[in-house]
Amino acid sequence: MDRLKSLHTVMLNSERCKGCVTCMKRCPTQAIRVRNGKASVIYDKCIGCGECVRLCPHQAKIASYDKFEVINDFKYKIALPAPSLYGQFNNLKDVNYVLTGLKRLGFDEVFEVGRGAELCSHATQVLLNKEVIKKPVISTACPAVLELVYAKYKNLKDNLLKLLAPVDVAAKLAREGAIEKGIPEEDIGVFFISPCPAKVFALKAGIGVKKPLVDGVLAISEVYMKLLPEMKKIEEPEKLSKMGVLGLNWAASSGEAIGAGRPKYLAADGIENVIDILNSIEDGSLSDVDFIELNACISGCVGGVLNVENPFVARARLRGLRSKFPQTANTLTDVGKSFDYYKWEEEPDYTSKSKPVEDRQQVFNKMLEIQNLYSTLPQSDCGLCGAPSCRAFCEDIVNGKIPKDSKCLMLDR
Amino acid sequence: MEKIHLEFDVDGRNFVSAGTATAKVKACLKEMGINPDDVKRVAIAMYEGEINMVIHANGGKALVDIYVDKVVVKLIDTGKGIADINLAMKPGYSTASDDIRQLGFGAGMGLPNMKKHSDECIVESEVGKGTTVTLITNLH
Ligand SMILES: Nc1ncnc2c1ncn2[C@@H]1O[C@H](COP(=O)(O)OP(=O)(O)OP(=O)(O)O)[C@@H](O)[C@H]1O
Ligand code: SF4
Ligand code: SF4
Ligand SMILES: [Mg+2]
Numbered sequence: 023m024d025r026l027k028s029l030h031t032v033m034l035n036s037e038r039c040k041g042c043v044t045c046m047k048r049c050p051t052q053a054i055r056v057r058n059g060k061a062s063v064i065y066d067k068c069i070g071c072g073e074c075v076r077l078c079p080h081q082a083k084i085a086s087y088d089k090f091e092v093i094n095d096f097k098y099k100i101a102l103p104a105p106s107l108y109g110q111f112n113n114l115k116d117v118n119y120v121l122t123g124l125k126r127l128g129f130d131e132v133f134e135v136g137r138g139a140e141l142c143s144h145a146t147q148v149l150l151n152k153e154v155i156k157k158p159v160i161s162t163a164c165p166a167v168l169e170l171v172y173a174k175y176k177n178l179k180d181n182l183l184k185l186l187a188p189v190d191v192a193a194k195l196a197r198e199g200a201i202e203k204g205i206p207e208e209d210i211g212v213f214f215i216s217p218c219p220a221k222v223f224a225l226k227a228g229i230g231v232k233k234p235l236v237d238g239v240l241a242i243s244e245v246y247m248k249l250l251p252e253m254k255k256i257e258e259p260e261k262l263s264k265m266g267v268l269g270l271n272w273a274a275s276s277g278e279a280i281g282a283g284r285p286k287y288l289a290a291d292g293i294e295n296v297i298d299i300l301n302s303i304e305d306g307s308l309s310d311v312d313f314i315e316l317n318a319c320i321s322g323c324v325g326g327v328l329n330v331e332n333p334f335v336a337r338a339r340l341r342g343l344r345s346k347f348p349q350t351a352n353t354l355t356d357v358g359k360s361f362d363y364y365k366w367e368e369e370p371d372y373t374s375k376s377k378p379v380e381d382r383q384q385v386f387n388k389m390l391e392i393q394n395l396y397s398t399l400p401q402s403d404c405g406l407c408g409a410p411s412c413r414a415f416c417e418d419i420v421n422g423k424i425p426k427d428s429k430c431l432m433l434d435r
Numbered sequence: 436m437e438k439i440h441l442e443f444d445v446d447g448r449n450f451v452s453a454g455t456a457t458a459k460v461k462a463c464l465k466e467m468g469i470n471p472d473d474v475k476r477v478a479i480a481m482y483e484g485e486i487n488m489v490i491h492a493n494g495g496k497a498l499v500d501i502y503v504d505k506v507v508v509k510l511i512d513t514g515k516g517i518a519d520i521n522l523a524m525k526p527g528y529s530t531a532s533d534d535i536r537q538l539g540f541g542a543g544m545g546l547p548n549m550k551k552h553s554d555e556c557i558v559e560s561e562v563g564k565g566t567t568v569t570l571i572t573n574l575h
Contacts, residue, residue, distance in 0.1 A: 177471040304471060305478070382574075386437075386503040389467045393439045413466065 096211025109336030136269025138192030143281030165224035217326030275322035447494020
């Protein structure tokens with residue numbers, strides 16, 4: 023898939039980077055190296071979880087997203103706000119202030135992603151009741167988790183919930199609605215307001231769909247800054263919100279799992295916990311659980327690095343907003359689409375990111391070479407060489423990523 | 436034949452950490468890109484053997500050799516040994532004390548499981564000298 027190649031989830035502000043190796047040591051997929059004192063990302067390995075952005079003590083890592091001005095490329099602009107956006111505002115009386123604010127910023131229409139989320143909950147219930155999927159079923163709404171499974175837990179692919187993410191469903195319905203209104207297709211621009219770089223990547227690459235469903239992905243943080251002054255000016259907001267608590271809950275961990283309607287569920291958040299749970303699923307020790315929701319960020323999407331508010335605060339605010347919403351406001355029957363509408367259009371495809379296939383002997387020879395080299399090293403994973411572990415250093419040499427005569431700085435002292 | 440050799444110590448005093456050698460081997464095999472189903476089989480069989488070393492012997496060593504087509508795990512201890520290997524292999528046979536049973540071990544299923552989850556399971560033992568269990572798993 024060529025559209026993956028040019029997409030970079032995080033960028034480096036080289037001047038700010040001190041080469042402190044914090045991000046390199048904590049990257050869950052060992053996708054970072056420090057070369058000549060500066061961090062660099064191996065994009066083929068990056069799953070967009072945002073950990074490095076979160077952890078960098080010098081704010082040198084910047085998550086990628088589209089500048090707000092991209093909306094001006096289209097005549098008819100539709101905003102798709104993620105439910106976590108509502109958790110960013112202090113003393114928000116009514117979410118319609120946010121939605122009205124978006125319209126004043128230039129959007130012609132708003133379509134809450136929470137509406138898509140509700141439909142996804144209903145579709146999940148249908149799927150869990152009728153189709154045979156391997157238990158435990160693993161959620162796929164967090165693109166960082168989905169990509170992690172494809173990269174490191176391929177044998178769990180059969181457990182994945184093969185349904186579109188809420189934003190995909192919202193994007194499809196919003197665009198179709200505008201077309202029905204008679205707006206020329208080429209004039210319609212659909213923009214997601216995202217909590218994280220993982221969603222930016224997944225939407226731009228069109229993971230799980232035949233072609234990308236949105237025309238741009240904006241950051242909650244940037245939109246928030248523009249919204250605040252605009253919202254202050256609103257006297258009477260338009261009644262624009264059309265979602266329920268079911269959709270709102272998706273902003274935080276366990277919201278999706280509760281919506282799946284199975285009492286035997288598990289919800290884990292934070293990339294390290296996600297990895298622990300994936301290992302347990304692999305071991306077969308969670309076979310008595312029906313549904314597993316996994317979010318790369320602590321607390322779920324309110325913890326995404328493109329938010330402005332602390333995730334726990336945002337979560338508390340969302341809880342406070344619940345009483346203002348109906349339980350659910352979007353049902354499958356109302357929308358009237360066939361069930362296929364909610365399914366993946368194609369298998370997620372990260373092929374331009376994957377390594378060429380080697381035969382077993384080749385794999386073994388490499389393993390042997392890596393192990394032989396590894397056994398000569400201190401195995402202290404100190405990181406001085408610029409690789410996150412002694413093993414990663416060996417892999418880089420054997421895979422020709424760094425010169426064969428690269429030195430372990432501990433041994434060389 | 437060329438092989439990758441790994442060695443791990445199994446601590447004989449610590450029930451709580453029993454299984455750590457297996458966890459390390461599992462992580463290594465996974466990192467090396469070995470088929471997850473094979474990794475799982477190796478881990479299940481090795482775990483039972485490791486637990487046996489902790490509860491029936493005083494710990495020991497785990498030697499792991501990875502070949503292009505198989506993984507050989509040797510669990511070597513210098514514990515009390517097994518008098519009647521055929522009897523020990525029978526499902527349900529156990530000499531575990533009540534204390535050990537309280538911890539959830541002692542169903543007499545360890546050795547039968549090791550046999551089931553490996554392609555070859557060889558138990559060699561001498562009373563008073565120790566036990567060596569060799570587990571061979573073919574790779575797919
Ligand atoms: N390494 C060993 N050293 C000494 N005795 C052993 C060893 N491994 C097994 N045995 C003997 O063989 C018996 C059967 O072992 P097995 O693993 O099948 O069952 P268990 O360990 O008693 O119970 P379980 O494995 O179900 O918890 C043990 O009770 C013990 O007497
Ligand atoms: S955390 Fe990474 S990006 Fe930030 S200063 Fe340290 S090495 Fe550079
Ligand atoms: S948990 Fe949510 S915010 Fe965090 S990476 Fe996943 S989708 Fe993005
Ligand atoms: Mg046993």
